[in-house]
Amino acid sequence: MPSLTKFLRLAVVPIGLVLAMQQGRAADPVVSDDFVKIGIMNDQSGLYADLAGPGSVVAAKMAIEEFGGTILGKKIELVSADHQNKADIGAAKAREWFDRDGVDMVADFSNSSVGFAVQALAKDKNKIAIIMAASSDFTGKACTATSAQWVYTSYSNGYSLARTMTDAGDKSWFLLTVDYAFGHAFANDIRKAVTEGSGTVEGEVRHPLNTADLSSYLLQAQSSKAKVVALASAGADMANAIKQAAEFGINKSKTFVAPIVFITDIHAMGLASTQGLRFVSAFYWDRNPETRAWSEKFFKLHKAMPTMTQAGVYSAVRHYLRAIEAAGTDEAIAVMAKMKELPVDDIFTHNGRVREDGLLMHDMYLMQVKQPQESKERWDYYKILATLPADKVFPPLEASACPLIRK
Template sequence: MIANTLRSQANTWWSRLAIAAAIALQVNCAAAEPQVSGDAVKIGILNDQSGLYADLAGPGSVEAARMAIEEFGGTVLGKKIELVFADHQNKADIGAAKAREWFTKDGVDVIADFSNSSVGFAVQSLAKDLNKIALITAASSDFTGKACTETSAQWVYTSYSNGFGLAKIMAAAGYDSWFLVTVDYAFGHAFANDIRKAVTAGGGAVLGEVRFPLNSADMSSFLLQAQSSKAKVVAFSAAGSDMANAIKQAAEFGLNQQKTLVAPAVFLTDIHALGLDKANGLRFITAFYWDRNEATRAWSQRFYARRNAMPTMTQAGVYSAVRHYLKAVEAAGTDDAKIVMAKMKDLPVDDMFSQGGKVRADGLMVHDMYLVEVKKPSESKGPWDYYRIIQTIPGDQIFQPLSESACPLVRS
């Protein structure tokens, strides 16, 4: 009797142990099973497709994202990778409405690019609320400063790196007297203020500043003031057509032969449109140049075959950001935004755009930048051979230190 009871208890114990082991196995298997919302991993490119920023981003950014997807064979975690794109027309309300539609109705997991800061801020906030990811190429340092979120990251460059960082590097090299030609609105003021801070911090001086209205056709009076100054450097705190118009007219005045000209926001397509006869001698910071090494040349030639143009730093950055996102999804085993972003911060960014790049706690992707000078026509070997790299600047020397970040994630 006792023996039978013991055998019965033992059988029951072993039965319970087997059931517990089976449940544990099921739980472990479920945890290891990739977790993807919907039937695909969906990526959106939202930018200016037809206006001011179409050449530097636009359809070229879409193609760059497509190249990153193709490297993965079009799938990740056994799911198809889908790409959608739209034109935000440089209007925050249009961009936010499209992003909301993508996030809530179409199952888009991540939106990249923007190029326009106002659109970027609108989508960054929306992505935070909906647990989606925003990968931003617009310039404002506030994206990874006071506006930072757990589900966003900033690639390519910032207003700090290309304003303060540019002036810091130049001042350290002996360019210690500056004159500022500033477009008279928030963008220009922000860059001019950063340049002023860096120059004075480096022991230099800003000898004067003149502000001009947005979309000024005639820059002659402003350029004459810069020309008559004793400054070694003239900094054009402007972008797009304002920057291009200023550089073009400065060349007509011979200013580029008398002083060193710099600008904070310059793209390869700007130089292509201006021509080397007008742009030669201009110095600026860039995140990417197609002819820097074998890897950049190989990728850029593939891009050229699709677009008949060499890539800008924004287009190369979109490729890098999308590729790194897909690597993080693969490594995390899920497309959950917060988990994927945590993995993006864990993994180094190693591709033709960046070697050993790092997404910091505030979401800023820190990587090497390059001080370049536009070549003279006689120095160029052909179309798109426009830059001479003067200096490679490590990321921790050109981007704002994390200790100075206003990001609440860092402060907490």
């Protein structure tokens, strides 16, 4: 039998080797499998397809290409899906992606109901969800340690716009609201702003998503005492309301406000119908030479200038990949910690930061649609009236209902 000394000497060698191997692994990048896989989920064929849809997939590809298609020595893969604006379809696809396909992060949604379903699932599966939908609850009571909200919120585009107008003297409002989470969130924030600005909400009517004929709802708005009609909707619903209001002449007696306006909406409706419209936006393709250069590359691929959502998808995917690179791993909690630590500096925003509750803090812009004679080329649609600092358009952290925030 070997002596005790020899036995101990033999035992020490493998322990040392194990420690060395463990130290080496801790220093090396750690990726959960042979790829980093990103999913873009949104409306690919319905009323929100132009503002997000295939264009968001293009934007994500552009961000991936900036990294040469690899991260930490592993291939970056991209998948996409159409949730058809149905939460059950979105949740089922996300579960399939997480459980079977190895998707690490899902972005976009552009629909609050779908966003909430996938945000909760991503939390349970320790995956990241980056949301381009409006409800302030994503970074409020529904916030999670693995989710973030980019682009805009119902507060930034509803409350801040309504409060500005109310303070300027527009005191009486009527709400024309699309009847699901997106519209409800905007209506709530607008109502709060009007009330706090000593104004009144004279009435509200809700209509189903994707309603072609809004005449009966518009007539209720017309018969109200309100001076301002707020369209708590987006995409085709908002466009239909603006066009039909013009056809009926309602816009001559009422001021119409659309909290969420995308450049694709203006392109579809034309400057003659939309001139003078004011709203808050997170991005404009012709804001500076940098945004113009990137947008022209996007246009060559997509044949349309980018919306704020599509530019936001590019920014979010790019920042996510930077965070993986900095963390040395694709593990969700570690990556989100780096996303909150690193500044967001790209064509979408300079000096942006992801707050503790997951909200991307960034400047917004007060826009006005140009008159037809002011436009010098196709897609030359906006005038930037003012830059709105992040701390003015988003609520303070201490007001957040996010359970992650210690108060």
